[in-house]
Amino acid sequence: MRRQVLLFISILSFSLVFGQVSYSIPEEMVKGSLVGNIAQDLGLDAKRLRLGNARVYSGDSREYIELNSERGVLLIKERIDREALCGDTTPCAVHFQIVLENPMEFYSVTVEITDINDNAPTFEKNEIKFIISESAVVGAKFDLERAVDLDVGTNTLQSYVLKPSDNFLLKLHNQADGTKNVEMILQKPLDREKNEFISLALTAVDGGEPQMSGTMQILITVLDVNDNAPVFTQPIYKGSVAENAAKGTIVTTVSASDADHKLNGKISYSITNTLDDVRHMFDVNEDSGEVRLTGHLDYEKKRNFQINVRARDNGGLTDSCKVIVDVVDMNDNEPLIKFMSKSAVISESANPNTVVTMINIQDPDSGENGKVQCFISENIPFVLKSTSNNFYSLVTDSDLDRERSSEYNITVTCSDEGVPS
Incomplete structure (x- = not known):
């Protein structure tokens, strides 16, 4: 049995x-x-x-x-x-x-x-505005908002087109994470007496079949005499923060200088990341450049962040830098x-x-x-x-x-x- x-x-x-x-x-x-x-x-x-x-x-x-x-x-x-x-x-x-x-x-x-190509490139804003001095020198750089395409591979964002291109040309910078930073470069001096207002169209195009695109308007007001752009002390800043760090923790501080005087030399800082979680996790003090933690980190979900910071003076000239933040794992x-x-x-x-x-x-x-x-x-x-x-x-x-x-x-x-x- x-x-x-x-x-x-x-x-x-x-x-x-x-x-x-x-x-x-x-x-x-x-x-x-x-x-x-x-x-x-x-x-x-x-x-x-x-x-x-x-x-x-x-x-x-x-x-x-x-x-x-x-x-x-x-x-x-x-x-x-x-x-x-x-x-x-x-x-x-x-x-x-x-x-x-x-x-x-x-x-x-x-x-x-x-x-599959089911997402078109998208800009966070329908339009952005610049105030640019007519004394801006040829070669002056203006950091533009990037488009985001949720698709991957050839279906994702591939290129940008700027029209008309009378005064400005477009320059792309490949990043380590596969994205492209977009800059508008002045190639012909501005003349406020001829054109006080300029309207451009920035179009982002993907590589899918059928091809999809998104467009943002760039509105430029031409002013006088701001002939020096802000310059960051370094192009890349690095910092690290524990995943259980409290809100308000300072990660790093960015710094830019401007050779202009008084109001034309006053710099304000801002984060330009679009349509991702960076601005929900970090903030930058517009006056001091201190980058602080504002959200809850989780090493198991995201181990590093790239924060794009812009320095802008009162005349509308800009410079940009990257802040690379590594999240430190805790046994939580x-x-x-x-x-x-x-x-x-x-x-x-x-x-x-x-x-x-x-x-x-x-x-x-x-x-x-x-x-x-x-x-x-x-x-x-x-x-x-x-x-x-x-x-x-x-x-x-x-x-x-x-x-x-x-x-x-x-x-x-x-x-x-x-x-x-």
Whole structure:
């Protein structure tokens, strides 16, 4: 006669990875669209999916993909917006597992989400205004607002066009993060007596098919006598701040000088980042140039910021600099243990290495702060095995004897390697 041992598991673990498959689909596919034949690609019988109670496990992630066990296929469960899911991160992918029981198995699935050209370049403002002295020298620079295109690759912003180009030409500066700083350069002296007001159109164009664009008007008022532009003491400033730093923390201070006197030499500072989160996180004192933290940082979401700061004098001349802010990681997340699958009962005749429970460990911290080790109490006929990163399985370590012990209460303890842990 076979007897069974009743198990009470307080925190559970994970099984061996038997396979992995990847797919690539475009964003914005309609609900119910086919992603792939998972049964065929994994070499499984559709009957195995049904009898094994096959299901999708995505941890804390939102479920965009669903499994049709009858057909053995993966389908779109919810429309996927690549920009909302991944922002400008590439490649963009959804990761999940297919879990089966009797026997326990799981397969890792990666679905890459490719970009389509569904966003046009956009300026934060419909128009900007400059007040420029007619004495401004040829070569004077005027920092312009950048456009933002949420698409990536060739579908994102590629170039700018400035029209008309009688007095000004456009100059682009490639940045390390792939963006372009835009400057308007004076190539022909202004004459207030001929043109007191000048209207230009700055058009941003992407590289998608069909091509999309956005336009901003540049309105210029020509004034007299401001012949020196502000100049920053350095083009790039650097600072660092802990992710748990309080609001108001000073990150760094920028400084520019202007050779003009009195009102024409008075400088004001401003942040020019558009349509991103920089201005929700930082502010610059318009008089002193102090850059302060105004929001809550999270190293796990964003590790560095590039702040574009403009110095502008009363005559409308400008200079620009970059402030690179690195976010310092703190051990502010504890490991989170997730049940994946479990067996509440087991036969005393079960062989050693029989999988009882599968768990998934998640710690969003980085580096040593995110490394997690798990263990169970000793002197029990079970052992905890690490099957892959962040996955564990609880298996039998020796023969079971119901007469000796008919139930076990097993506690799994997990701790990260941060200081303090």
